[in-house]
Amino acid sequence: MARKFEFSKLFINLLFTVLSLIVILPFLLVIAVSLTDEKALTQNGYQFIPTSFSLDAYRYLLDAPDILLRAYGVTLTVTVIGSLTGLLLTAMTAYVISRQDYRYNRVTTFYVFFTMLFSGGLVPSYILITQYLHLKDSLWALILPILLSPFNIMVMKGFMSKIPHEIIESAKIDGAREFRIFFRIILPLSTPALATLGLLISFTYWNEWFNAMLYIDDPNKVPLQLLLVRTLNSIEFLTTNSEFTGQLGIDLASFPNSSARMAIAVLAGGPMVVIFPFFQRFFVKGLTVGSLKG
């Protein structure tokens, strides 16, 4: 009996090891390509182990770092402003909904929740942002459309409704008003949920490309992910339309090639991959506490 038990554990571990490899290896391929000499790439194709190691791609990119640095700057700005504002608004709305004694609690819940079920869709939002709010080529077009997600509000509400109501009652007896209760008592007590959602929101902002594709044309305001989109598209376009490139007099050799393209991907995705394992444990906790048992 005991032996059979051990065997099944070994099997499960083996299975997970294989799955983990399936997830991780593709990234290693991208990294390997970015580190391979361009000639070797055209000769041998993309391989996991570089046949001839070269840092040329990175040298090429870091030689004129303006575009990359600007993209980092845009993404960082958007991520910081978006996460902080988004988190505060999420917490404020969620707290109010979580208060069972709040008269408009059900109305507000429905008001928020309904936006999860039904939406105007892409076109009305696009027209609102470009024609009425005039946010085209503004960083706000990257921040505002994804500022407040109903799903996050529901997760936060799940957490906050577990805070004992007596705490709020006793604070009220001591003469605290709602704002003070929220900022001095509720927010500090919600730190685990705030950390979890804050991370989720900041990852969302870091990875934002859709609104960038829609609203950003100004080369100075291109965030990291849009830079990736453009690199992928432009090279595809140039290599498949060589007669067009010839007409324009563009020298293909001076354009980022395979390895440089993968190097951009590494530089854009790298920070996430490095940062994420440190925060991963919060997620398990936050998910357990937040959405599920409520």
Next chain:
Amino acid sequence: MLKNVSLTQQGAHAGAPPGKRRKTWISRELHHFKNNRELFLLSLPGILYKLIFAYIPMIGLIIAFKNYRYDLGIFGSKWVGLDNFRYLFTTDTAWRITRNTVLYNTAYILVGTSAALLLAILMNEIKAKWSKFYQTALFLPHFLSWVLVGYVAYAFLNHSDGFINRTLESFGLEPVSWYQNAAPWPVILILAQLWKVVGFNTLIYFAGIIGINSEYYEAARIDGATKRQMAFKITIPLMAPIIIIMLILSIGNMFRGDFGLHYFIPNNSGFLYGSTDIIDTYVYRALREVGNVSMSAATGFYQSVVGLVLVLSANAIVRKINPDNSLW
């Protein structure tokens, strides 16, 4: 009118003893509002935000019934009735994108849920230290954008240098033009989706399993239950609420495809539209590449309405079977 009169009277006789005159609805509500105004103020930014970015665009849906022109604006553009819809449904496009969206989402839900549930149950069987490592590895793609995953896919599928084609060649097989050959894409997309999201879903279910009271398992063990019996008799029934909520949400999103997955993994290649195009990618192209705003809006409208109907029906069905499991 009457209410207004009594309201002013109420105001005039503020010092009058209570109960003398029946309070009107408005004055009662005002009174309540005063008591709740601070909480209301706290929720106001969120309410205003949703008003501007979620509710006002709903009004914009009337574009679907108009021939939208940027210079005339939403309200100045000419009404065309159902013309946009008629046009959409007479071409093959509507059928194609609807079929793709629904079939892909069904596949993602079935494959994704069962895989994640299985992995979560298995993960619960092994030591915490190792499961942490696997979680981290499987969870990783969740935090990378589809654009980046598109690069990863490109490294494998690229025609001349891609890993898969070079491997095929080294075995003496013909390379495949992945981005021009529509047939294998359903498989590629399902694998890509699974690869990116299975870790996150596993974690959600795993967190749910951890939350199950261990006494159930101990009692079952004493009664001599096998691992498989425990999984089917304890874990899955107790996980049902989470599974069902996730299912209702995904059924509601049945008409909403994953834009990133279907745009970046096939690299927006026109050869593949037949087997990769979904409503979302079509709406985007109609708006940004073709510039047919009204058509794009009509498609979006169709998508939103059917999505709403789907989630309402899914919830109604679940509520009928077991009210505790429904979303509301």
